[in-house]
Amino acid sequence: MRRPLAVLGVLVVLLAGCRSAGRAEPAPEPVRPAWQPVTLPVPPGPPGRLALRDATACGGRWFVVGAVIDLTGGTRPAAWRSADAVTWTPLRPVPRSAYGEENLLTAAGCRDGRLAAVGGKTGGVHGNPRISTWREVADGSLVEVPAEFEVFGGPDAVNVGRIAGGPRGWLISGNRATGAAAWVSPDGADFQLVSAVPGLAADEAGRPWAADGIATPSGWLLVGSLLPRARTGSDPVVWTSADGRSWRRAVLPGGDGAGDLQRVVGVGERTVAVGRRGDRLGAWVDEGGRWRAGGAFGAASGAVSGLAAVSGGVLVLPAAGATGWVSRDGDSWSPVALPMAVPAGSERAVAVAGSGDVALIAVDDGARVRIWSGHGPWRPR
Numbered sequence: 263m264r265r266p267l268a269v270l271g272v273l274v275v276l277l278a279g280c281r282s283a284g285r286a287e288p289a290p291e292p293v294r295p296a297w298q299p300v301t302l303p304v305p306p307g308p309p310g311r312l313a314l315r316d317a318t319a320c321g322g323r324w325f326v327v328g329a330v331i332d333l334t335g336g337t338r339p340a341a342w343r344s345a346d347a348v349t350w351t352p353l354r355p356v357p358r359s360a361y362g363e364e365n366l367l368t369a370a371g372c373r374d375g376r377l378a379a380v381g382g383k384t385g386g387v388h389g390n391p392r393i394s395t396w397r398e399v400a401d402g403s404l405v406e407v408p409a410e411f412e413v414f415g416g417p418d419a420v421n422v423g424r425i426a427g428g429p430r431g432w433l434i435s436g437n438r439a440t441g442a443a444a445w446v447s448p449d450g451a452d453f454q455l456v457s458a459v460p461g462l463a464a465d466e467a468g469r470p471w472a473a474d475g476i477a478t479p480s481g482w483l484l485v486g487s488l489l490p491r492a493r494t495g496s497d498p499v500v501w502t503s504a505d506g507r508s509w510r511r512a513v514l515p516g517g518d519g520a521g522d523l524q525r526v527v528g529v530g531e532r533t534v535a536v537g538r539r540g541d542r543l544g545a546w547v548d549e550g551g552r553w554r555a556g557g558a559f560g561a562a563s564g565a566v567s568g569l570a571a572v573s574g575g576v577l578v579l580p581a582a583g584a585t586g587w588v589s590r591d592g593d594s595w596s597p598v599a600l601p602m603a604v605p606a607g608s609e610r611a612v613a614v615a616g617s618g619d620v621a622l623i624a625v626d627d628g629a630r631v632r633i634w635s636g637h638g639p640w641r642p643r
Contacts (some may be wrong), residue, residue, distance in 0.1 A: 290596055293588055295566035295621070298348070302633065305340050305352040308332050312340065312631045314624045315368045315614035319347070320427070321375025322614060324626055326350075326633070327367035339365040339381055339396070341404050344603040347615075347622045347635040352402040353377070361392040362406040369434075373427025377404065378450045380425050380434060390415050393422050393433075397450035413455055414445070419525035426478020433506055435475040435484055440464060442472035442486060446506030454507075461501055466491070470499060470511065473524050478533065482506050485535045488513060493545035495519035498537060498546060500553065514546050516555025525569035527576055534576045534592045538564035543578065547592035556592035567604055568623075570616030572640045577621055579614050583608035588640045596642050601634040 293453040302312060307330065314328035324344040329337040339351040339362070357363040365381030372378075382391040393414035396406045414422050418439040425434045427450075434445035434453060441464040443457035456462065466469065468490035475484040481504040487496040488511075498517040501509045514523075517539065523546065526535040533548040534556070541564060545556035565581035575590035577598065582605065586598035602625065604612055610630035614621060620636040624631065 268330050277566055291642055292585065292597040292599040293642055294599045295638055295639060295640065297634045297636045299601075299620070300348055300350070300633040300635050302326070302342055302620075302631070303352060305330060308337060310338075311629075313337070313366065313611075313624075314613060314626045314631050314633070315366065315403065315611050316370040316379075316424075316467040317613040317622050317624055318372040319379070319617040320372035321377040321613045322617075323372065323377075324617070324622060325370050325372060325377045326613065326622070327370045327377075327379045327381075328611075328626070328631075333364075333540070337364050337366050337383070339363075339367050339404070339406075341367060341370075341377065341379065341396075343377070347617075347620050353398065355396070356405040358405050359408040360393050362408060365394055365396075365406070367569075369398065369423065369425045371425035371427045371432060373432070373437070375407075375444075378427060378432055379404070380422060381406075390419065391422075395425075395447075395450065395453060407451055407453075409453065413453060414560040418457070420461050423472070424474050426474075426476045428482070430477065430506070433475045433477065433482050433484075435472045437471055442470040442484065442501070444472070444475070444482070444484060444503075444506055444509070446482075455468065456507050456509075459509065459541040461506070461511040468493075471496075471522075471539075473503070473522070474535075476526050476528055476533070478502075478528065479549055480504060481599050483526065483533065484509070485523035485526040485537075487537075493519065496522050498523045498535075500535070510552070514553050514555070516544065517619065524566040525578075527569050527571050529571050529576055530574060532592070534569075534589075536566055536569055536576075536578055540564075543580070545589065545592040545595075556590065557595050559589075559595035561586050567612035568614035570614045570621055572616040572621050573619050577614060577616055577640065579604060579612055579623065590641065598607075598640070601636070602632060 369380040431448040440458040445453040472486040484501040523537040543560035566581040576578040584603035
């Protein structure tokens, strides 16, 4: 009689194991920061709708940039500053060119509590973007720095992207017909184009694309992707430079022919980059100069709207949806309840900035701007 009982016991265990294997794991409880809406004052001048494109924070200061769009569709540059991410003051733009008077500020960087921005306006016979940089000066105004057309434009122009500040000055990431590109300046007053050089230029390995950049203790870092020749998938890539002029390119592990890097941020002694990994989002982490693949997370869009450092970790906004993601190490990720769903579509713009326990999210859906300041903790309770 003992043998049938033993067999029955084995069957019960096996059936229980099958039921357990088929049961979905419960979804992790989202992190729920304390979000509060923020209102920006309309800058002096003709009435119009606010348009926001980017946000940044450093040195105890917060900044958002964009434009005011008037009733006829005309634009004028706009930027705001805050000490707490709640109460905001418009900066006074000082354009130095006809195109500068109509700039839409698209990217913001911060260094020692002061702002630098990239702006543009389509114009000229061929309708090319006319790019300017802007820098905050001692009296708190934001002054345009006009550039020769070929510095950011010209026949090789593709795009001018994000701007970052650091001990060595300023770095703008972007791309040219020759491949990836960088613009560097020691003070934000005069940017030098660096392109068609080894590492940045397209070569026998493939065509590179630079998406973002930051300052590092040893110089500068760019992140992006490489599309190898005779292959459809891309690989995640980083570039490092001590001076912004000579660049070394490295393909990272874990992309498996379907990955890229879209945003990067420094978090203490780590650097965390996020982007597409297959049909999800994924992180890559640099610890002491050695990169490794971190955790995968998120839905199947594979696109990032924003990345910011918060409380020793990172906050990621997806391309669309009401759930963000937060991680302290780049390996384990927790969902974050956002104050509203990030809208999809080409007309929208989303920005995020972080400092300590505070994050700022700005969403421009093409019709109105909504901004929230969120206070942590940025970890599951």
